[in-house]
Amino acid sequence: MILVDQARKTYGARTAVDGVSFELRSGETFGLLGPNGAGKTTTIHLLAGLLDPDGGRIEVAGAADPRRAEVRRKLGLAPQTLSLYEDLTGAENLSFMGRLYGLGGGKLRERVAWALEFSGLAERARDRVKTYSGGMQRRLNLACALIHEPAALLLDEPTVGVDPQSRNRIFENIEALKKMGLTILYTTHYMEEAQRLCDRVAIMDAGRILALDTLSALIDAHGGAAQVTAEFEAPPAGIEALFPGGTLTGRTLRFATAKPLEDAAKLAQAGHAIRALHVDRPDLERVFLSLTGRRLRDE
Ligand SMILES: Nc1ncnc2c1ncn2[C@@H]1O[C@H](COP(=O)(O)OP(=O)(O)OP(=O)(O)O)[C@@H](O)[C@H]1O
Ligand SMILES: [Mg+2]
Known part of the structure; x- marks a missing residue:
């Protein structure tokens, strides 16, 4: 579904992503696990076409350039830094995102209603986002990534700064999306989350992938x-x-x-x-x- 081959990205003298290769297979949940500054967000931004690689190749669903609109449409991105309009309501944020992807009319209304229900925000749909708790904002951020029914979902630290209740809701959401067959890339520095949700995990540090395999194979090979x-x-x-x-x-x-x-x-x-x-x-x-x-x- 997504292929990353020797991707590199530098910021000035700093190499944030240093020859990263992996394949995201259709229907799998793939974890990118690493500490602060490992290069997880930079990798996700390369996949989503928000950054240009300085080297290497990225393919999404067989297409070479994730910056193209029809390629990007296949992806949903829930960024680490919330991308919400605080002065708009939850429903308005979802409608706005939907329109960006060309939805309108009854289809848009149907998708907004689905996303509100899915994220447990239907009752707060008409409230401005600035009145939401951190956990509710995180849930809306995820819902916005799903509005256009993408085939693959890029989740950048989707549980950072949320209360336990929202965290559970987000886990349940991700488990439901897995069952629906979505391909998911999940970055985190919480190993419990990678253990619970991911079929395969890449361990990333200082811009490189140090090991990549199923959980049990990683633990057998390196866990002692x-x-x-x-x-x-x-x-x-x-x-x-x-x-x-x-x-x-x-x-x-x-x-x-x-x-x-x-x-x-x-x-x-x-x-x-x-x-x-x-x-x-x-x-x-x-x-x-x-x-x-x-x-x-x-x-
Ligand atoms: N816009 C930028 N300009 C300069 N350096 C950057 C920029 N964005 C990231 N970096 C640097 O690139 C490296 C990788 O950062 P990145 O945000 O990809 O890591 P991360 O794994 O997502 O970390 P975190 O867990 O803190 O989110 C870090 O050293 C960071 O300081
Ligand atoms: Mg990050």
Whole structure:
């Protein structure tokens, strides 16, 4: 559906996107996961035809230039920086966006009604956007991207700065859009979101893609082993020797294992009094740490 081949973009001396290649397959949800400044937004803007690449090639649905109107029509973009008119109502924002894409009359009314319902904003449709909460504005930003029924959706950090209720609504919306068969590109620096929503994930840092695969393949290749931690009332003598690489610090036993649940069950069934048992499975955060030596986020 979308092909990015060795795309490059520089701002003065800074290279924001440094030879990025990937393919967005029809119907998949593809995550671009990376920290602040990784180049995610720049990549999305290249795909959407808002920026010209300094090198490389971008194809949308077989067409070479995403700046052309008929190519752009196939894409919906929900930008990271909200693109809404605060003095207009929600319904007016949607109508305006629809008209930009050539909708009118009954079709436009039908699409606006659908988008308001879909984003849970029907009751606030006649209120000005400046009276909306941050989460409601984010939902409207997503609805605006959908007004013209695009085949592919580019979502740039669609949950940034939203309350948990709106966040859930946005997740449910994206899950519904996946079921409807939309092709989705999703950028985030929240690894939980990529884990929940994305079929494949590219890990991006400093303008480059460091790894790209399904979640389970990334975790298998770069996540390392699971860790089990058990805190005993009184640690049985020699318990650490039962688990290869096991260490006992005070009352706490730690070991890495490929079969954490089996090993945890073995510990639990051995009859020792255990205060706490914790299984830490490898996740995308560990994948990122192992690829870059840094954590995805500072907090
Ligand atoms: N208009 C611009 N002029 C100069 N430098 C820019 C511009 N836009 C982005 N950059 C730089 O390009 C790099 C990539 O930025 P980009 O916004 O694509 O990252 P990002 O992954 O979207 O980050 P974030 O998670 O903060 O949104 C950064 O170093 C940024 O400072
Ligand atoms: Mg960004």
